[in-house]
Amino acid sequence: MSDEPIISVRGLRNSFGDSVVHENLDLDVYEGEILGVVGGSGTGKSVLMRSIIGLQEPDAGEITVFGERIDQATAAQNLDIRRRWGVLFQNGALFSTLTVSENVQAPLREFYRNLDQDLLDEIATFKIVMSGLPADAAPKYPSELSGGMRKRAGLARSLALDPVLLFLDEPTAGLDPIGAAAFDELIVELKQTLGLTVFLITHDLDTLHAICDRVAVLADRKVIASGTIEELLALDHPWIQEYFNGPRGRAAAPKAA
């Protein structure tokens, strides 16, 4: 973990009509860590992610990724930043008219036009297998896959360009516990081999305990606290206490704790 944040958000404000989602929100994500973002429904976790990746224009605030201001970046800089991150949307967001293999190749084709089709096929296949899918899923269309497989295919596509930063929006939601645990392991494994930094939105307490280096808690329109789970538990905020010390939180905590 280095001291220089890879993502830095300062004074972010987001609103939809009259309802303010974020107000004066600050957040740092450091290189090489898995940051879990938690918060109740409607606290704007996804909106925060969309703001960072530039899909949602904030009302105010500064967002810096890889040392570049997202809102002030030129088109060329923007493209360069996009090449260095991967995003996994909640339902995979696979292109429905393309096979899984073509989905993974889509970003590669867009950025590297000189690659041969054979090499593209090989790259797509090992990315798909690395994401934990069987190789025979490659020629299938997204509609032929189950929810869990679609997430893995989405992950394969988000890893297509060898990103250094990975955004995951509720990757384990809707998966069975075994599938979710396998997905957690996969993310840790990929983080270690590929040296990823991961921005992870989740509701899954098991995931938080198992893989997150730090957790940021969203409430009252801002990040009210961030740190390891132990550090958060030491705080006296009612929502944090209820979240981690509620029946589900206790069940998910490691037994030694």
Place this chain on the structure above:
Amino acid sequence: MSFDADFTEDEGDEKRVLRFSGRLTTARLGDVPRRLERLDVSPSRADIADVDRIDTVGAWLLHKLNRDHGAEIVGGSDKADRLIKQVSIADEKARRLPEESNLFSLTLQRIGHATLDALSSLKGLLIFFGALVIAAGGVIAHPRRFRYNAVVQQFESVGVASLGIVGLMSFLIGIVIAQQGAVQLRQFGAEVFTINLIGRITLRELAVLMTAIMIAGRSGSAFAAQIGSMKLAEEIDAMRTIGIPPMGALVLPRVLATTLMMPLLGFYAAVMALVGGGLLCWYALDIPPPTYIQRMREVVPMTDFYVGMIKAPVFGFIIGLTGCFQGMQVEGNNEEVGLKTTAAVVQAIFLVIVLDAFFAVFFSSIGWV
């Protein structure tokens, strides 16, 4: 120093060594993959000590050297070794596209599928019609089950809300017919027959037909999309489990609305077209409105009006039925909603025009010409 990936072939004592340099990353690969494909002598070793960055694609190329030529990879950093190991675990064969049969059998398959689809769609429509009749019978037997609110709401969205667009369209069509008629008939000095043209074609055919096409595009598609997305969200299943019959609650009000609104809209469209045609006659042919109306009453038989008004509810019924039917056919994913909505409009317009042809033959054979 260039960051581009490159390699040189070294002729060692007995061993052939490839020395890589630069960045072995996707962006910097250049022609390296192609050159690696064309190696004439198998290298026994690949030295990557001078490579300053590597990603999974670079690791994959090295893994392939190892796999295809048995080349030993030396001099790599921990990260490089880990990446190579990782991609070598993931080395499997896979196709990019699903397997396809040859063109001949593919064509046969397509024709077969299309035929079966058309037949099953026709059968489905008949079954759906039957279910609708049963639902209507149930409502007639138990009038308290009739959903007035839903019906009135549909009246509004099918009828009142489309007054603007239907009126404007008909008005413009009236102008177009009058203008074309005036130009063509003037050549024979028969401008006055423009009024016959406007009156008869509007009341008999165009007003109702154009309104039907507009309603198919506006309401038929909306029905398919609404019911389709409700089906996807399992709302229809929820209604069934609660004990609300979807036929009575969703389909009947919509079909009733299109069936009853079409004659009203068709009449309104005819009036607007006559007004448009009348204004053009006044402007271009100097026929004043009183003369226009007088002449219209003389040349347009009452049966023309009946022809239009008899067709209108039938067209409305077809539009409502196909819209709701296609909506109910939605299954699986969001893409289906789009497909079925398109199918609803295409099918409705097609059926309306086919029926219109039948009506034309029928009315002329009973002497309403």
